[in-house]
Amino acid sequence: MDETKMLHRLRRGDPDALETLMDRYLPYVSTVVWNILRGVLPPEDAEEVVSDVFLAAWEHAAALRPGHLRGWLGTVARNRAKNRLRGAGRARCLEGEGTELPAAEDPTEALLRQERRDLVRRALERFPEAERALLLRYYFHAQSVEEIARTLSLKPATVKTRLRRGRAKLKDYLLKEGYDETSFL
Numbered sequence: 001m002d003e004t005k006m007l008h009r010l011r012r013g014d015p016d017a018l019e020t021l022m023d024r025y026l027p028y029v030s031t032v033v034w035n036i037l038r039g040v041l042p043p044e045d046a047e048e049v050v051s052d053v054f055l056a057a058w059e060h061a062a063a064l065r066p067g068h069l070r071g072w073l074g075t076v077a078r079n080r081a082k083n084r085l086r087g088a089g090r091a092r093c094l095e096g097e098g099t100e101l102p103a104a105e106d107p108t109e110a111l112l113r114q115e116r117r118d119l120v121r122r123a124l125e126r127f128p129e130a131e132r133a134l135l136l137r138y139y140f141h142a143q144s145v146e147e148i149a150r151t152l153s154l155k156p157a158t159v160k161t162r163l164r165r166g167r168a169k170l171k172d173y174l175l176k177e178g179y180d181e182t183s184f185l
Contacts, residue, residue, distance in 0.1 A: 010061040022054055023068075028070065029053050029077045036081035049084050052075045067146045073079045098179070123173040134159065135166045 001009075001020050009017035030050050038047045052078050057064065064072060124132050134152075137143045138159075145163075149156045 003069060007061065007064050007066055007069070010058070010064070018054065018058055021057060025070065025073050026050070028053075029073055031129040032074050036078065037084065040085060045084055047080075049080045050079070052080050056080075067144060067150065070144045071141070071147060107180075119174065119177060120170070123170055123177075126173070127169070131162065131166050134162050135170070138163055156165045 001017075005016050006020050006024075012019065030046070032051045033046050033053070037049065053073060056076050057073065124135065127135070134148065137148050137151075138145070143151070145156050145159045148154070149159045152159070
């Protein structure tokens with residue numbers, strides 16, 4: 001079922017359309033939520049946030065537009081996950097557990113993650129503006145290939161090709177800096 005048809009059926013309240021939406025986007029939404037809540041809140045909280053995202057899609061079906069769905073879901077997932085973190089911090093304080101923050105991650109792991117982010121940022125700074133913007137739109141702003149193509153007046157195949165070349169260029173840079181592929185898993 002294509003996205004336009006799925007959204008049309010979702011607007012009519014068709015539960016099968018919601019199931020199709022979840023089948024298609026559950027891995028993406030789960031990844032966004034998990035990357036924010038991982039190690040801070042239990043998995044049950046992440047599952048609840050993911051469910052909230054799809055409930056929001058159901059409730060706001062009239063506002064959803066084809067080609068913008070992935071970005072909308074990603075934005076809602078990030079916002080709901082961050083709100084859950086804030087709420088968890090307030091709840092701990094209200095329950096009398098003091099102002100203790102959730103358990104921090106291993107400092108060594110945090111340092112390695114920051115080092116990898118800095119390396120990727122430095123690599124992207126070397127890219128020409130058009131290449132960098134394309135990668136940022138896709139990987140950091142969660143825009144779909146179709147959205148990017150429409151915004152930049154390009155063919156979707158061109159966007160896919162440029163993304164593939166950008167990934168290869170980024171990989172080459174990272175390998176030259178001494179990072180192997182497993183460093184980023």
